Amino acid sequence: MGMEWFVLALSAALVVWVVVQYNALVRLRNQVRNAWSQIHVQLKRRHDLIPNLVETVRAYAAHERETLDQVIRARGRAVEARSVGEQAQAEGELSRALGRLMLVVEQYPQLRANENFLALQEELTSTENRIGFARQHYNDSVMSFNTRVQSFPAHLIASAFEFREAEFFELEEVADREVPQVVF
């Protein structure tokens, strides 16, 4: 009698363990996916903000056409980018173009006193921060998911149910941290 019960209990414990591990992996993977969609929400937010910003700046600094055009072109490329690598590059470029625009704006005190522009600038700063934080959260989630997938007992479950390691999202480092630093 004893042996069957022992085997039964053992296999029940095994099933429970597998279910727990599997659920933990699913939770982490969903966290990664949520974090990824959050990045996209924020990038979209930035894309939506730019036409308004460009129009406001144009009203005061119409002859900075080249800088403005660069921003618009960079936005166009960022909107159209499809692959992750392409997107990271286009967004980096957009960040640089925006950084240049913000430097140009320094020369127009009237523009900087403009209520509408100040509101836009706050939104832009916040959007840059959000993108940064969304990326940070995404990378943190990827880190804990990957650690889980790679570490030993969970690794068995992960490979059995085809949980693949997620990819980190890295903008070009220099461009990325340079941009939001609008100096006054």
Add this chain to the structure above:
Amino acid sequence: MWEAIRRNRRRSVVLLASLAGTLLLAGGAMGALVGGSAGALAGGLAGVAYATLLAVLALRAGDRLLLAGLGAQPVRARDCPRLRNVVEEMAIAAGLPRVPAVYLLPLPQPNAFAVGPDPERAAIVVTSGLVKRLRRDELQAVVAHEVAHILNQDVRFLTLAAVAVASTTLFSDLFWRSFGLGGRVGRLRRVRPGPAWAWFALAALLALLAPLAARLLYLACSQDREYLADATAARLTRHPESLARALEKIAGVRTPARAVPRALAPLYIVNPLQVSFGNGGFATHPPLEARVRILRKMAGAAYADYERAYREVQPDGALPPGPWRSGPTVPVQAPAAEPQAEWVARVREVEGMLGARADWIVLRPCLCGLRVRIPRNLERESVRCPRCGRVQWLAAARPAAAGATTTAAARAALRYRRRSEGWEAFRCACGKALQLSPACEASRLRCPACHRRIAIEPAAAPAHTA
């Protein structure tokens, strides 16, 4: 993170169970004293019902009661974009399921706290003094600390702990009033020695110890939460220095805390000004100086860095279990620059927000930069800027006044008197900035934006030519 959350959940369950048990025993004991075994049953049931009622009430409506009692006002996005943005940024950084609601408490003392039964229904409350005094990165650090409390589910536990303290205190009061020295001692004399005395001893013991135990538990639990929340805040913002500076600023303003409204007396220990972010001296929080020193000693922004710094500053202290050893190294990053770093701008923003509720309207800034605030129902067509004397028309500020008739009246009334012979700028009633050159001799012009006619009157003749 998950250890902390699990620990909080476990503690919440244990707390609720022991609260229900205590009240069951206490109610039973008191009931037995009055009416034997039937009384014991009734008393026990009443005790459990009371505990359940309190817990449900606290979790369902505790936050709303608290906010309403304190007079906190909800902050909408257009009221204070900076504050809303900072909260949304930190919610994103923490991966909260929903952006917490934001409330502003009109109070000069800088402070903040978080309420809410769970991360989905959490709210962050900041005082107006905090928003005025802190720079963007400092505000962000404080908000990150509160978001950390929400993330670690500290808030729910603290609410329950407060309920435990309040209800055990109430029981204790009830007991001493009914059976204590000043109460109906005579009734006890008539009770024969025996089981009743045992009941009395049990009830007395509980009445003495339960409130004390609840309070001690509350204090012990709230202390180490602060360290964990600080560490999480540093990790979320990647910049411990901001939080250190914010804590210093908060500590630097030692105006006496306003008394908590008596309406909140049942939840008294949830002193809103101490729940999660008080200044140093309170027992619910570790000494502020230590917290600042730990933050300053951090080499990176990871939990491991916080733990190392903590060991340096408090070699014989003990951190609560948490994610201290987990995670990779996280470098410190400089926060983004603030678009408007001006203290004056912040004060205006907050005052404007509070004023908006008092039915003031803030005009578009005058060309000299001054923002003029007027009562909404001011019966005038224009006001003069108190700083530069430029006329400001109110037509654009009150679009919904009375439709076409007022617009016509406003059009007729646009009359600008020049103040000098030189360059001059003013705003049309539609808000368009117009400039007059010294050579301009026109007696009227048309606003290029709204096509209103504006009469230009020459400057008053200087005295000596008159």
